[in-house]
Amino acid sequence: MPLPASLKSRLSLPLIAAPMFLVSGPALVKAACRAGVIGSFPTANCRTVEQLDGWLAEMTDDLKRAADETGRAPAPLCPNLIVHRSNTRVPDDLAAVLRHEVELVITSVGSPEPVMKPLKDAGCLVLADVASVRHAEKAIAAGVDGLVLLTAGAGGQTGWVNPFAFVRAVRTFWDGIVVMAGGMADGQAIAAAETLGCDLAYMGTKFIATRESLAKDAYKEMLVKSRLDDVLLTKAFTGLETNMLRPSIAAAGLDPDNLPMRGAIDIAKDINASERDRPDAKRWKDIWSAGHSVSGVADVPSVAELVRRTADEYAAAKRSVQRV
Numbered sequence: 001m002p003l004p005a006s007l008k009s010r011l012s013l014p015l016i017a018a019p020m021f022l023v024s025g026p027a028l029v030k031a032a033c034r035a036g037v038i039g040s041f042p043t044a045n046c047r048t049v050e051q052l053d054g055w056l057a058e059m060t061d062d063l064k065r066a067a068d069e070t071g072r073a074p075a076p077l078c079p080n081l082i083v084h085r086s087n088t089r090v091p092d093d094l095a096a097v098l099r100h101e102v103e104l105v106i107t108s109v110g111s112p113e114p115v116m117k118p119l120k121d122a123g124c125l126v127l128a129d130v131a132s133v134r135h136a137e138k139a140i141a142a143g144v145d146g147l148v149l150l151t152a153g154a155g156g157q158t159g160w161v162n163p164f165a166f167v168r169a170v171r172t173f174w175d176g177i178v179v180m181a182g183g184m185a186d187g188q189a190i191a192a193a194e195t196l197g198c199d200l201a202y203m204g205t206k207f208i209a210t211r212e213s214l215a216k217d218a219y220k221e222m223l224v225k226s227r228l229d230d231v232l233l234t235k236a237f238t239g240l241e242t243n244m245l246r247p248s249i250a251a252a253g254l255d256p257d258n259l260p261m262r263g264a265i266d267i268a269k270d271i272n273a274s275e276r277d278r279p280d281a282k283r284w285k286d287i288w289s290a291g292h293s294v295s296g297v298a299d300v301p302s303v304a305e306l307v308r309r310t311a312d313e314y315a316a317a318k319r320s321v322q323r324v
């Protein structure tokens with residue numbers, strides 16, 4: 001099934017503000033949805049399921065108010081369930097998501113299979129984050145409505161596949177929703193993803209550097225100053241390939257070019273030494289991630305302003321394609 005027309009008509013751009021651990025909170029999600037962009041957040045950003053209930057109630061009320069004020073339905077909010085086996089909160093978070101009758105859910109870091117039936121029974125659209133053709137096939141077999149193709153250069157735990165090859169490979173066997181994730185820095189990139197066969201694009205890093213994100217100011221400033229070459233692909237911090245900002249690693253007292261590569265670093269042990277000199281260093285909370293899209297971060301606008309600029313770029317890209 002392609003992107004439902006009833007959903008598409010509520011979007012100002014074919015875009016999802018991607019879910020980001022410790023970054024996406026209610027202010028970012030509400031602003032994204034009000035601006036006509038799907039606003040996503042990991043449920044893991046709430047410390048308890050009670051807090052998740054509170055966030056969902058607050059966001060849902062705000063979006064109802066937005067609809068009343070404007071006479072137009074905003075874009076949907078979209079919780080992200082991290083369905084990794086180690087996440088014991090999945091059943092409780094899933095129950096909260098169902099209580100609040102959300103329209104759209106993204107699953108990541110594992111098979112969507114265990115959460116599919118309750119979500120589909122509730123009429124929810126499910127998008128699964130996948131990093132290989134095999135993952136894509138498994139998610140389709142589990143009954144998802146869409147695939148988020150995690151490609152090389154994405155922020156956070158990244159993909160490794162070339163985006164051009166990945167989209168075309170998946171389009172040989174899948175006519176459902178496809179979302180491109182990784183390295184999308186502007187409206188031109190979104191238009192290019194559509195040309196390639198995607199229905200939607202994901203933007204993560206660009207939304208970290210917005211006024212509404214939960215990221216620290218120093219993180220936002222580092223994104224503004226950093227460029228593509230400052231992004232280091234490493235397994236050192238999580239045991240999985242993750243794109244990290246070199247300057248944040250250096251600021252934590254580690255050498256980005258000499259990180260131990262035997263599995264995950266014991267963060268506590270390795271950074272404690274520098275913490276003695278820098279009591280404000282909070283281990284991994286001060287070692288920050290960014291995608292290749294970091295080169296597109298030039299300032300820290302509001303979410304509404306970022307969406308407005310991106311929409312202008314997207315419209316310009318579409319016009320230039322029509323002229324050819």
Ligand SMILES: Cc1cc2nc3c(=O)[nH]c(=O)nc-3n(C[C@H](O)[C@H](O)[C@H](O)COP(=O)(O)O)c2cc1C
Nearest residue numbers: 018020021042108154155156182183204205291293
């Ligand atoms: C700081 C950070 C945290 C992230 N946390 C999550 C997460 O909790 N769940 C998830 O599915 N993806 C997470 N991601 C990945 C994003 O959803 C998205 O795939 C990625 O940011 C896209 O690449 P881009 O940053 O170049 O736009 C995270 C990315 C970053 C940069």
